[in-house]
Amino acid sequence: MKKPYLFAPGPTPIPTNTLLEIAKPIDYHRTVESAELIRSASKKLQHVFQTQNEVLMLTCSGTGALEAAVASLFSTGDRVIVIRSGKFGERWGEICTAYGIDLEPIDLEWGHSIDPQQVADRLKQYPDCKAILSTLCETSTGALHDIQSLGQVLKGSETLLVVDAVSALAADNLEMDNWRVDVVVSASHKGLMSPPGLGLVSYSENAWRASEKSNLPKYYFDLRKARKTSREGSTPYTPAITFIIALNQALDQICQEQIQNVLHRHARLANATRNGVKAIGFNLFARSPANTLTSIQLPAEIDGKAFVQMMRNRYSITYAGGQAHLSGKIIRIAHLGWVTEHDVIVAISALERGLAEVGYPVPPGAAVAAAQETFVSKPDIPNIK
Amino acid sequence: MKKPYLFAPGPTPIPTNTLLEIAKPIDYHRTVESAELIRSASKKLQHVFQTQNEVLMLTCSGTGALEAAVASLFSTGDRVIVIRSGKFGERWGEICTAYGIDLEPIDLEWGHSIDPQQVADRLKQYPDCKAILSTLCETSTGALHDIQSLGQVLKGSETLLVVDAVSALAADNLEMDNWRVDVVVSASHKGLMSPPGLGLVSYSENAWRASEKSNLPKYYFDLRKARKTSREGSTPYTPAITFIIALNQALDQICQEQIQNVLHRHARLANATRNGVKAIGFNLFARSPANTLTSIQLPAEIDGKAFVQMMRNRYSITYAGGQAHLSGKIIRIAHLGWVTEHDVIVAISALERGLAEVGYPVPPGAAVAAAQETFVSKPDIPNIK
Numbered sequence: 001m002k003k004p005y006l007f008a009p010g011p012t013p014i015p016t017n018t019l020l021e022i023a024k025p026i027d028y029h030r031t032v033e034s035a036e037l038i039r040s041a042s043k044k045l046q047h048v049f050q051t052q053n054e055v056l057m058l059t060c061s062g063t064g065a066l067e068a069a070v071a072s073l074f075s076t077g078d079r080v081i082v083i084r085s086g087k088f089g090e091r092w093g094e095i096c097t098a099y100g101i102d103l104e105p106i107d108l109e110w111g112h113s114i115d116p117q118q119v120a121d122r123l124k125q126y127p128d129c130k131a132i133l134s135t136l137c138e139t140s141t142g143a144l145h146d147i148q149s150l151g152q153v154l155k156g157s158e159t160l161l162v163v164d165a166v167s168a169l170a171a172d173n174l175e176m177d178n179w180r181v182d183v184v185v186s187a188s189h190k191g192l193m194s195p196p197g198l199g200l201v202s203y204s205e206n207a208w209r210a211s212e213k214s215n216l217p218k219y220y221f222d223l224r225k226a227r228k229t230s231r232e233g234s235t236p237y238t239p240a241i242t243f244i245i246a247l248n249q250a251l252d253q254i255c256q257e258q259i260q261n262v263l264h265r266h267a268r269l270a271n272a273t274r275n276g277v278k279a280i281g282f283n284l285f286a287r288s289p290a291n292t293l294t295s296i297q298l299p300a301e302i303d304g305k306a307f308v309q310m311m312r313n314r315y316s317i318t319y320a321g322g323q324a325h326l327s328g329k330i331i332r333i334a335h336l337g338w339v340t341e342h343d344v345i346v347a348i349s350a351l352e353r354g355l356a357e358v359g360y361p362v363p364p365g366a367a368v369a370a371a372q373e374t375f376v377s378k379p380d381i382p383n384i385k
Numbered sequence: 386m387k388k389p390y391l392f393a394p395g396p397t398p399i400p401t402n403t404l405l406e407i408a409k410p411i412d413y414h415r416t417v418e419s420a421e422l423i424r425s426a427s428k429k430l431q432h433v434f435q436t437q438n439e440v441l442m443l444t445c446s447g448t449g450a451l452e453a454a455v456a457s458l459f460s461t462g463d464r465v466i467v468i469r470s471g472k473f474g475e476r477w478g479e480i481c482t483a484y485g486i487d488l489e490p491i492d493l494e495w496g497h498s499i500d501p502q503q504v505a506d507r508l509k510q511y512p513d514c515k516a517i518l519s520t521l522c523e524t525s526t527g528a529l530h531d532i533q534s535l536g537q538v539l540k541g542s543e544t545l546l547v548v549d550a551v552s553a554l555a556a557d558n559l560e561m562d563n564w565r566v567d568v569v570v571s572a573s574h575k576g577l578m579s580p581p582g583l584g585l586v587s588y589s590e591n592a593w594r595a596s597e598k599s600n601l602p603k604y605y606f607d608l609r610k611a612r613k614t615s616r617e618g619s620t621p622y623t624p625a626i627t628f629i630i631a632l633n634q635a636l637d638q639i640c641q642e643q644i645q646n647v648l649h650r651h652a653r654l655a656n657a658t659r660n661g662v663k664a665i666g667f668n669l670f671a672r673s674p675a676n677t678l679t680s681i682q683l684p685a686e687i688d689g690k691a692f693v694q695m696m697r698n699r700y701s702i703t704y705a706g707g708q709a710h711l712s713g714k715i716i717r718i719a720h721l722g723w724v725t726e727h728d729v730i731v732a733i734s735a736l737e738r739g740l741a742e743v744g745y746p747v748p749p750g751a752a753v754a755a756a757q758e759t760f761v762s763k764p765d766i767p768n769i770k
Binding site: 004006008010011013014019020022023024025026027028029030031059060061062063064067094095098099100187189195196197216217218219220221222236237238239240241242243312318320 | 389391393395396398399404405407408409410411412413414415416444445446447448449452479480483484485572574580581582601602603604605606607621622623624625626627628697703705
């Protein structure tokens with residue numbers, strides 16, 4: 001019998017109730033009911049983004065939302081600092097380059113996180129920089145960037161802080177308003193437990209001001225149009241209404257748990273996963289690991305690509321492998337979205353099984369015990385009598 | 386009891402089996418199974434597009450796919466002829482203008498269709514025109530443009546023929562290869578009976594050659610990248626895998642019926658609808674009506690906006706109203722996608738009911754009888770004994 005478990009960093013498991021919502025007959029999108037739906041989902045997104053700014057829903061994947069954020073914000077020849085420490089930092093740079101934006105990259109070794117002082121120094125060198133672009137969690141390495149400190153570096157400056165929180169939203173804390181973040185980009189299919197196909201963008205008032213001057217060519221990704229229609233509970237073009245329904249339903253669950261509790265849960269899941277991995281002598285790939293996913297450095301004798309494939313074929317367990325030059329060298333286990341402590345126990349115990357399978361046995365239960373110990377030592381589940 | 390009927394020109398009704406497919410647990414998109422799925426759906430799309438060219442699936446709505454078609458094809462300062470006879474012809478123009486493309490519009494009265502001689506004349510005036518951009522069915526008016534004749538006008542020329550078939554694909558005939566069409570754009574949520582969220586683009590070899598020189602800024606909508614990954618059964622960015630599953634399932638139904646029969650069915654449905662409408666003394670808004678939808682010119686004493694709202698509230702029937710300056714003046718009834726003769730009878734009989742409701746009574750059954758007569762006079766359903 002096959003019973004699949006999905007531990008990839010997106011798409012993530014979708015709650016069954018959410019799946020059933022999207023199986024309902026479709027309706028026209030220019031109706032009073034759809035307007036209410038769009039307004040309701042937008043409002044709940046503000047809770048998750050921890051912002052008073054509007055959150056816009058675009059029909060595209062996360063990358064489309066990254067591009068919308070750039071194309072609506074900048075003008076030809078603007079200079080920006082991009083933090084590149086993995087595939088998605090690089091993507092920020094590629095998008096800017098495609099639009100003729102002048103790039104000042106800060107390149108870090110993959111797996112490392114930004115030292116805010118580096119940004120302060122670079123800003124001193126180029127005080128005219130229009131923005132700093134960073135990821136929250138660099139999904140390709142599992143490393144977390146300290147966005148709060150970057151916000152402090154930028155305090156009093158006009159430079160905008162632009163954050164790709166595609167994978168990390170609702171898993172790693174991001175207080176858009178409190179931390180002085182100007183642009184947050186995310187997507188439906190990670191922490192928000194919905195299918196891939198909706199990109200999400202929120203702009204601060206400073207970002208909207210910059211967007212008024214933006215001269216980059218855009219049409220579908222023009223956020224000013226999206227903002228205008230959003231206020232009417234609408235979208236400039238036919239939206240993926242199915243996914244807005246899904247997202248709205250998933251957001252109900254998140255809002256009921258409350259974002260602070262959702263973040264706390266992810267911290268516990270990540271902590272247990274890390275302790276499990278370390279207990280069997282493996283190293284984490286990221287220096288400052290995110291709560292979104294755990295990247296594991298594999299010993300040289302294990303072929304990570306074959307390992308991931310074997311886990312899927314033999315155990316119905318989907319981990320993600322490494323990307324680009326990390327292919328075969330790391331595996332990535334996401335504990336993201338609709339995931340509980342029991343799921344993490346499965347992810348960790350399956351890892352033990354798989355290692356034995358490829359001739360790299362670890363003491364049975366060693367990783368599980370360490371994860372379990374983490375959960376038990378500070379129980380989070382209320383003791384209801 | 387409410388039992389809704391959807392006659393809007395997108396989203397259109399989704400087959401129940403397709404809805405159930407999308408309610409299945411989600412899977413990772415970088416797998417052998419997903420690659421097979423993407424290749425399978427692409428192949429079936431070629432049957433519907435009537436082409437040997439690749440058909441690419443993008444995660445966006447139809448407008449995103451229109452923009453991808455433009456941004457990947459042209460270069461700054463290119464001159465194009467755009468046929469504008471409604472909202473979607475105008476959209477072609479707006480997208481080109483956003484990218485600094487030099488526009489030569491041919492403006493027609495809304496509801497009219499292009500006379501191919503007009504295009505020939507304009508081409509003589511501007512022989513350097515890179516492309517002609519047209520809609521197949523102008524969804525805002527219900528008018529059909531004669532793409533086959535436009536292809537003949539362009540025979541032997543290097544000018545590309547670019548067609549927005551977002552609403553009309555699989556309802557009005559479009560033989561991409563036979564008719565010398567270079568670019569066809571469509572979407573998942575009209576004739577293809579799936580949810581909105583997938584844009585579709587197919588380029589001829591001539592279009593791909595032009596794309597190699599294109600210098601317009603693009604990233605998410607770079608079709609060259611999409612083409613490369615498509616051959617590997619993949620996409621450059623996380624796709625709306627849920628909708629590819631839906632589309633693949635809906636395409637199975639279309640391929641089983643065969644595109645020629647699907648088109649024939651739409652022709653019958655449209656014909657019956659037109660005959661029903663005319664039988665009660667109403668005029669069609671389009672001079673050359675498409676088989677995609679029927680636009681009905683309302684008498685001045687009927688407020689079309691209120692009528693559409695009343696039909697939805699009181700009869701659970703969703704027609705579409707007019708757009709832009711046609712708001713309140715026409716109604717649009719789509720007979721598009723997962724629609725049978727029985728559905729058309731419902732659409733027509735409900736129209737009679739609604740007209741009586743707003744104090745514009747017609748002889749009960751008059752429109753229905755005319756529609757029924759159309760179906761009965763040339764029965765299409767095989768007489769199986």
